[in-house]
Amino acid sequence: MSGTLYGLGVGPGDPELLTLKAHRLIRSAGVIAYPAPDTGESFARAIVAEYMPDGATEIAIVIPMRSERFPAQEVYDSAATEIAQALEAGQDVVVLCEGDPFFYGSFMYLFSRLSDRFPTEIVPGVSSLGAVTAAASQPLIAREEVLTVLPATLEESELERHLADANAAAIMKLGRHFGKTRAVLDRLGMTERARFVSHASLPNQNVCPLSEAPETAPYFSMIIVPGKDAHV
Known part of the structure; x- marks a missing residue:
């Protein structure tokens, strides 16, 4: 056997x-x-x-x-x-x-x-998405809002297209794609409600508004953009 x-x-x-x-x-x-x-x-x-x-x-x-x-x-x-x-x-x-x-x-x-x-x-295990929203103390979606999960490795035009249509979003796999992702969110006017989280649940966890995030991001980091109904 x-x-x-x-x-x-x-x-x-x-x-x-x-x-x-x-x-x-x-x-x-x-x-x-x-x-x-x-x-x-x-x-x-x-x-x-x-x-x-x-x-x-x-x-x-x-x-x-x-x-x-x-x-x-x-x-x-x-x-x-x-x-x-x-x-x-x-x-x-x-x-x-x-x-x-x-x-x-x-x-x-x-x-x-x-x-x-x-x-x-x-x-199953606790996902990075659950850990990030918990670390940020931030509800992500509410009521009939739709969550879009995106890898930052997408081409910039594709990333922008998906985000433009999103009620709420989580962007993963930042690393060397962080600058590109920030630029897209800036163009779409989403930076103000976006949060940056790295190393969620670990002692070196970092949580801050995206506007205050460091210039570079580790692979184990995520940007969340709460839906307007869930934003606090």
């Missing part, structure tokens, strides 16, 4: 935001996989490090963190092969996912490669 694959959301960073189910599965895991940069430590692993059992086998899915393109499909093909070997041997495999596995989560690439061959369970 094969093992079960768990796509496990570990939340935005604060270990206390782990679900009880996530905590239980990590404590009993024999094999734990997680995304990791090619330099530095894995953020997903760091969130749960104190709960990982001694002797657990670790599979680091090394993803280069640089602007130029890299063979992403090969990275996930290789990781899926290693995880499949453990599953075929009857071992359960817990894959740690920052935030929620299916909200811009890289676990979807392993899911597409493995879920038709092995029992798979998704364990």
Whole structure:
């Protein structure tokens, strides 16, 4: 009998935001996989490090963190092969996912490669969007307003088109696209009600009006534009 694959959301960073189910599965895991940069430590692993059992086998899915393109499909093909070997041997495999596995989560690439061959369970986690609105103490949408979630990696014209039609918006994956995003929001007259949040739920969390945000933004940051009915 094969093992079960768990796509496990570990939340935005604060270990206390782990679900009880996530905590239980990590404590009993024999094999734990997680995304990791090619330099530095894995953020997903760091969130749960104190709960990982001694002797657990670790599979680091090394993803280069640089602007130029890299063979992403090969990275996930290789990781899926290693995880499949453990599953075929009857071992359960817990894959740690920052935030929620299916909200811009890289676990979807392993899911597409493995879920038709092995029992798979998704364990939802606190998403970055929930953490950011909580950190900002800011309701995002109300009544019949519609929320638009956008990656800042879109072309500037596409970003502007979507935002022009939005009641309320959350813009993710800022990093080197921060300046472009700010310029678009300025042109659309949305800066005044926009909020900037970085490292939500962590000790170095930063929350401020977008007009007072720093010149650069880390990847783990977001801009929220509350709907007019929800703005406080």
